Amino acid sequence: MTALPLHRTRAVRAPRHLIRILLTMLAVLAFAARPAMAQSILRDAETEQLFQDMMDPLTVAAGLQPGQVRVHLLGDRSINAFVAGSQDVYVFAGLIEAADTAEEVQGVLAHELGHIIGGHAIRINEGASAATGISLLSLLLGAAAIAAGGGEAGMGIMMAGQQAALGKFLAFSRVQESTADAAGAQYLSAAGISGRGSLTFFKKLQNLEFRYAVKQDDDQAYGRTHPMSGDRIQTLREVYVIDPAWEKPADPDIERRFQRVKAKLSGYMTDPDRTLRKYPETDTSIPARYARAYAWHRSAYPQKALAEVEALLATDRDDPYFLELEGQILLESGRPKEALPPLREAVAKSRSQPLIAATLGHALIATEDPANFAEAEKVLRTAVALDNKNPFAWYQLGIVYANKGDQSRAALASAERYNLQGGQAALALRNAEMAMQGLPQGSPDWIRAQDISLVARAEVERTRKRR
Structure with missing residues (x-):
């Protein structure tokens, strides 16, 4: 015992x-x-x-x-x-x-x-x-x-x-x-x-x-x-060393694009002062200008950032990513109307690349001009159709729907947004149920709202049991 x-x-x-x-x-x-x-x-x-x-x-x-x-x-x-x-x-x-x-x-x-x-x-x-x-x-x-x-x-x-x-x-x-x-x-x-x-x-x-x-x-x-x-x-x-590809030269186009992306990432993530030291203005290469454009933009010097973009566009006026960057800088500097032309051109030259289209939709809404909302709805619907995992695009589309009084689809857009964001199951469920109440039962949008509702409800229940 x-x-x-x-x-x-x-x-x-x-x-x-x-x-x-x-x-x-x-x-x-x-x-x-x-x-x-x-x-x-x-x-x-x-x-x-x-x-x-x-x-x-x-x-x-x-x-x-x-x-x-x-x-x-x-x-x-x-x-x-x-x-x-x-x-x-x-x-x-x-x-x-x-x-x-x-x-x-x-x-x-x-x-x-x-x-x-x-x-x-x-x-x-x-x-x-x-x-x-x-x-x-x-x-x-x-x-x-x-x-x-x-x-x-x-x-x-x-x-x-x-x-x-x-x-x-x-x-x-x-x-x-x-x-x-x-x-x-x-x-x-x-x-x-x-x-x-x-x-x-x-x-x-x-x-x-x-x-x-x-x-x-x-x-x-x-x-x-x-x-x-x-x-x-x-x-x-x-x-x-015995592989036939060992001595094969690297793909020059892939390498060129990689150096651009690497510099862009450095400009976006690194402290601007460090970026400007790493890529001094004496370096006029495309990667260096890319990095400095982001560094100047993050330092709140939009004109210097735009000067770098103009130099990039001088090398290739049809590059959609240069045009996207120009539009992004203008938009985030409080000049959404000026951002529209380069962003429209970037969307066209990138064949409606969804991330770029979402930025154009944002700029159109940011003008606060009701005349631009129809175009915003069009480009944003295209963006989410090509890439439905972009919560920011769904958020912008929800603004468009709410502005035109379509509260049910605005709620559905919010449900899509919260469904993509971790830890937001309760909000996704609430908006999906709100959307279902106003959408025609059995319609594609109603079925989508129902799908989100089922997934979100299951997640809410799992969270409740864990607690």
Whole structure:
């Protein structure tokens, strides 16, 4: 009888150890576990098109269709990328900043594609299950030893089991990473892209490990989620140097566009003073002007920013992204009427690219001229038809509907917007139900509102149960 209270006390402590090991394993999977919605997704028409053009050859090489894998940019300065249980790759802004060439980024994309084709984000549960099984067994054996009077021995069994479980899980993760490395090398080869960039980027990661005193010996491999960088470089070099694409020159158009996007991102995310030091006015290249235009705009010097854009347009009057930037600067400087001509031209020359069309819709509404609202509705409806995952476009379209007195569709637009924003299920549900009350039952808009209502209601219920 005296063992019963002791057993019950230990039975309360044991699940805490299980929770600890499970939380440790989840922390190891930080990039896979963090949903994209928890990060700041940066959307830019030029960047997204470049990423798609960089990814599509790899996607085809892997046996998929062009456009089947999408690349998203996250506003995080970490040097990393991940997949999250879908055919979407998330690239951190810090990785783009750290990369010197487009081939380096393509090496990363090929690796992440290896994770997608291998179903690693889904199969990670296999590794977690095996590790949890070891942990549970050690908890039971430890609890039995404690109940029999061997307190220290029981705790030792539990701790050893946790260590073994974590080791099992990390080993599973390292195997997945090695598999993705090998698959990525195959996709680069089949796409005719040299592995030089892949090796160069791995070398950068190794240099970072050296800088932060991360040991590279075999004794340290046990506690790593990835194989040691030196081993990865050696293994991949043996594959890449004999590949027919090894000496193939990089695609000059992709590289040119990458340098533009890299500079644009730097101008957008970096402190303006640092950007202006990195890209002095003596540098008249297109990437430098791009970076300075953003830096001047962020520093509230619109005329200097516009001067850089004019210099860019002097090199190519038909570039839709230069025109978009001109319109953006004018709009965000409180000159929406002046922004309309370049934005209209950008939409036309980009074949109604949805992000650019959404900016034009915003400018049309910002003029506060009722005569512009019909055009705003047209371009915004086109924008959401081509890309229905842009909450800002839905917000602007809701303003148009509300202005014309169509409260039901304004509510539907708000429901679409809140449905895309994490943590807004209650607002999405409320607006979807409001829309359903005023829309013709059975109409496409009513059915869409019903779909959002069902999804949002389920999320609200899940949140309530968690609380």
